[in-house]
Amino acid sequence: MKLLYTLIPLAPLLAAIVTGLFGRRIGRDNAHRVTIAGVAFSLLLSVYAFFHVVVGEAAPFNETLYTWLVSGNIKFEIGFLVDNLTVMMLLVVNFVSLMVHIYTIGYMHDDDGYQRFFSYISLFTFSMLMLVMSNNFLQLFFGWEAVGTVSYLLIGFYYKKETAIFANMKAFLVNRVGDFGFVLGIAGIVMYTNSLAYTDAFAAAPGLVGQTINIVGSSEWDVLTVLCILLFIGAMGKSAQAPLHVWLPDSMEGPTPISALIHAATMVTAGIFMVSRMSPLFELSETALSFILIIGAFTAFFMGLIGMVQNDIKRVIAYSTLSQLGYMTVALGVSAYSAAMFHLMTHAFFKALLFLAAGSVIIAMHHEQDIRKMGGLRKIMPTTYWTSLIGSLALIGFPAFSGFYSKDIIIEAVHASSIPGAHIAYWAVLGGVFVTAFYSFRLFFLVFHGKTRMDKHTEEHAKESPKVVTVPLILLAIPSLIIGALTVTAVVYGDYFKDVIYVAPEHAVLEQLGEEYHGPLQFIIHAFNAPAVYIAAVGVATAFLFYILAPSIPTFLDSKLGFLRRILDNKYGFDDFNQAVFARGSVALGRQLWQKGDIKVIDGALVNGAANSVGWLAGISRNIQSGMLFHYAFAMILGLLAMLTWFLFV
Numbered sequence: 001m002k003l004l005y006t007l008i009p010l011a012p013l014l015a016a017i018v019t020g021l022f023g024r025r026i027g028r029d030n031a032h033r034v035t036i037a038g039v040a041f042s043l044l045l046s047v048y049a050f051f052h053v054v055v056g057e058a059a060p061f062n063e064t065l066y067t068w069l070v071s072g073n074i075k076f077e078i079g080f081l082v083d084n085l086t087v088m089m090l091l092v093v094n095f096v097s098l099m100v101h102i103y104t105i106g107y108m109h110d111d112d113g114y115q116r117f118f119s120y121i122s123l124f125t126f127s128m129l130m131l132v133m134s135n136n137f138l139q140l141f142f143g144w145e146a147v148g149t150v151s152y153l154l155i156g157f158y159y160k161k162e163t164a165i166f167a168n169m170k171a172f173l174v175n176r177v178g179d180f181g182f183v184l185g186i187a188g189i190v191m192y193t194n195s196l197a198y199t200d201a202f203a204a205a206p207g208l209v210g211q212t213i214n215i216v217g218s219s220e221w222d223v224l225t226v227l228c229i230l231l232f233i234g235a236m237g238k239s240a241q242a243p244l245h246v247w248l249p250d251s252m253e254g255p256t257p258i259s260a261l262i263h264a265a266t267m268v269t270a271g272i273f274m275v276s277r278m279s280p281l282f283e284l285s286e287t288a289l290s291f292i293l294i295i296g297a298f299t300a301f302f303m304g305l306i307g308m309v310q311n312d313i314k315r316v317i318a319y320s321t322l323s324q325l326g327y328m329t330v331a332l333g334v335s336a337y338s339a340a341m342f343h344l345m346t347h348a349f350f351k352a353l354l355f356l357a358a359g360s361v362i363i364a365m366h367h368e369q370d371i372r373k374m375g376g377l378r379k380i381m382p383t384t385y386w387t388s389l390i391g392s393l394a395l396i397g398f399p400a401f402s403g404f405y406s407k408d409i410i411i412e413a414v415h416a417s418s419i420p421g422a423h424i425a426y427w428a429v430l431g432g433v434f435v436t437a438f439y440s441f442r443l444f445f446l447v448f449h450g451k452t453r454m455d456k457h458t459e460e461h462a463k464e465s466p467k468v469v470t471v472p473l474i475l476l477a478i479p480s481l482i483i484g485a486l487t488v489t490a491v492v493y494g495d496y497f498k499d500v501i502y503v504a505p506e507h508a509v510l511e512q513l514g515e516e517y518h519g520p521l522q523f524i525i526h527a528f529n530a531p532a533v534y535i536a537a538v539g540v541a542t543a544f545l546f547y548i549l550a551p552s553i554p555t556f557l558d559s560k561l562g563f564l565r566r567i568l569d570n571k572y573g574f575d576d577f578n579q580a581v582f583a584r585g586s587v588a589l590g591r592q593l594w595q596k597g598d599i600k601v602i603d604g605a606l607v608n609g610a611a612n613s614v615g616w617l618a619g620i621s622r623n624i625q626s627g628m629l630f631h632y633a634f635a636m637i638l639g640l641l642a643m644l645t646w647f648l649f650v
Helices: 002-055 084-107 114-133 137-155 162-193 198-208 223-238 247-253 256-264 267-277 286-307 313-333 337-364 382-396 402-416 422-448 456-461 467-491 509-514 520-527 532-549 552-560 562-569 571-624 629-649
Strands: 061-071 074-082 212-214 220-222
Touching (some): 084 267, 084 337, 114 256, 137 247, 137 256, 162 223, 212 223, 256 313, 256 337, 286 313, 286 422, 313 402, 337 467, 382 402, 402 422, 402 467, 402 509, 562 571
């Protein structure tokens, strides 16, 4: 099995190398054939691995492929850990990536960077696969940084577009903030466990309970709390949790296929996966769990509110991603790791579907992305319409759709939790249900229903996208509809994550909920006794009222509540604060260091100062060399007197 597991990430990597280095030589068609074949082969191997590990109940594979170097007792190794958690991620990442690869043929058909784009997305897939298959912190960090680097290339793919360059630099810098915390956390684990291997860290973790560390002043901090929060800061960057969320909406400057890949199954889910993998550490610090819970609740509700006022079709979905990542993070905070991973899986399918459907609309609208200039596309684009409806219903948690199960479980888990902050988080995620339903169907109604608001030329030429675009939509719509019902029993309430994810007995909220679980159908019936379904219905009804029945209401509310609209349009001032304090502050600091450090100290005092001193000394010495005999005699007498004085008194 070692060879098979090795081929899973290597297939996309080889395809990326071939396409990247020889793209012009092999041509556009062969470029997408090679990369699609690489990802498809990886998916087939992942399916085999799934059946081998899950169905065949094989023991987890945890082996080192090779040792890179050894420093003292610490080994820097490349190795794989393949268990139930890994194979779930392999299937999700490869399936969504394959759909994106196929979709890209149609979406990027006329783009000059065709081969380059395919090389990038294949490399992106390789990076994510290395991350989820790692069995040690070194390889985890490699995959972590690799997805960040390739996302920089993809977000700034249109490198002649200033907004794209700004967006990719913003994503790169914000992620570096999170990664700084992440690498400190890894360093702390190595310091206390003397190993980079997961198994060693997990085995040593109980021995760290009660230990403290002095960081600043005389205050003592709990070691495990510090390590877990530092690791989670890395997750905040990758999984876009406030205040490190600001890069993700701007990443919409990249082509739509990469928006789907980044936001659905790869980069933004890395933090959720990492915390779930590190559950044996996080379970030992309730303070860290509470911190995670509050951050997730804030992100889930307040980032969703911004989505209510966005008019760019991709940015609405981007803020939806922020909100749903907040739900996953909340689940992590209440130790419902299985629910977080379950929502990660269902979200990957319906969010990729929504992004690719948005791209289909953008193609039909000749790359117009303002939803206020759309409308009435239901009859023109029936396949895109119905798949978008399925994705939207899954997103809002409509009963029986995939998102319904995962979202409802998270809400109930928060309600049952006793972790500090759970009460506040419960109301935040309930409020997020209304917000999600409202902005999802605001988008849906403005794009597909109502009167046509597009210009005459666009209306005359608008048509359904080609099959290479619509087939991936259909294939993603299927799991968006049924995957939740098929897997909820095993993944959340079964033993799918047994011996993979650890939950302390006092935090086992899913075990409590499982006592009342009697199958997917009963789950649906039970949901009507809780408020979430009704809140979502109110959100859809409100959107229908505002944008179909009485479109004058939003204008009236804007006139009365304009200050709230400005707050949301301004994104709570996060971008302005970062720009004023960090960006301009860094520029100002750099200018001061340049003017006072480089010019005055280094150039002025050290470099030019030495030269000027030599010139000054030479000027004085020149006057001594006058050529007059009595001057030389006088100098000799002074020298003789100085020597005599030295011998007599010293």
